[in-house]
C-alpha cells in the first residue's frame with residue numbers, strides 16, 4: 001500500500017543542514033496498523049508529512065495506493081490526497097464551525113451535494129460515537145471528542161490510508177485508550193491502512209501490528225510488534241520496550257533488594273503476548289526444588305496478550321536453578337538472570 005524508497009529530507013538552516021529523514025526504505029502493507037516510534041527530533045513528523053506531500057522530499061520516492069506521490073502534478077496530487085486522511089495532535093478543527101460542519105468540510109471542497117453531505121456526515125458521526133453532538137462547537141467538546149471529530153473529518157472522503165500524527169499525545173490515558181480502540185475498530189470495519197507516529201510505546205503495544213523505531217532520521221529497527229517486544233536488538237528499542245514492561249521504580253528498588261542477604265538468584269521474566277493466566281510460578285515450584293518469591297512486577301493485558309516484567313528471586317542449588325530457568329524459557333517467557341548467575 002505504501003512504499004518509500006531512499007526517502008530523504010534535508011532542511012537547510014542558518015546553523016547548517018539537518019538530515020531530518022535520511023534515506024529511508026520502508027514498506028507498509030494494506031490494512032495494517034503501522035507505528036513509527038522515536039524521541040523528539042528523530043524525524044517522525046517529517047516522515048509522515050512526506051506520505052501526503054505536506055512536506056516535499058529532498059530526494060527519494062513515495063508510493064501510496066499505487067500513486068507516485070513525489071512526481072504528481074498539483075491537480076493529481078489534490079486527487080491523491082483524497083485517498084489519504086490525516087489526524088493531528090491538536091486536532092486542527094475549525095473553531096467557528098459546528099461538529100457537523102467540520103466533518104462536512106472536505107466534502108464541500110470536493111463539491112458533494114448538500115444532501116449527500118448530510119447523509120455522509122450522519123454516518124460518520126455515528127461511526128465515531130458522536131451521536132447528538134453534530135450541532136456543538138469544538139470549544140464545547142472534550143479532547144477525546146475533538147479527536148473523534150478529527151477522525152470523522154479524515155474519513156469523510158473514504159480514504160485508503162489514515163495518517164495519525166501524535167494523535168493521542170494531548171489526551172489523558174483513559175481518553176487515549178478510547179481513541180485507540182476507535183482506530184482499531186475503524187481499521188477492522190473499513191480495512192483502512194493506518195500509519196501512526198508516537199513517542200509512547202504503549203500506543204504501539206496497544207494497536208500496532210508492526211513498528212519501526214526511528215533515530216536521527218533513520219529506521220534503526222523494525223518488525224512485528226510482538227517480536228520487537230520479545231527481542232529488541234537496538235539500545236533505543238530496548239529503552240522504548242522498557243516504557244511498557246518495567247515499573248518506573250525498578251532500578252532503585254532492585255538495587256535495594258540485591259543488597260539483602262540470601263537474595264539468591266534474581267530473575268527478570270518478561271512476558272510478551274503470552275498467557276499470564278497460566279500458573280507458571282506454581283508450575284516451576286512444583287517441578288523443581290526451588291523457592292521463589294516475587295519481588296515486583298508490572299503486567300498488562302493487550303490485544304496481543306500480556307506484556308510485562310516480573311522480578312523474582314529464586315533460591316536453590318545452582319544446577320536446579322539453571323534447569324528451572326531453562327524450563328521457563330521453554331514456556332516462551334524471556335528470562336534474564338540479573339543477580340547470582
Ligand SMILES: Nc1ncnc2c1ncn2[C@@H]1O[C@H](COP(=O)(O)OP(=O)(O)OP(=O)(O)O)[C@@H](O)[C@H]1O
Pocket residue numbers: 011012013018019020038039040041042043044045046047
Ligand atoms: N521546517 C524545518 N526547518 C528546519 N528544520 C526542521 C524543520 N522541521 C523539522 N526540522 C528538524 O528536523 C529534525 C526532525 O524533526 P521532526 O519534527 O520530524 O522530528 P519528530 O521526531 O517528529 O519530533 P517532534 O515529535 O518533536 O516533532 C529536527 O532536528 C528538527 O529540528
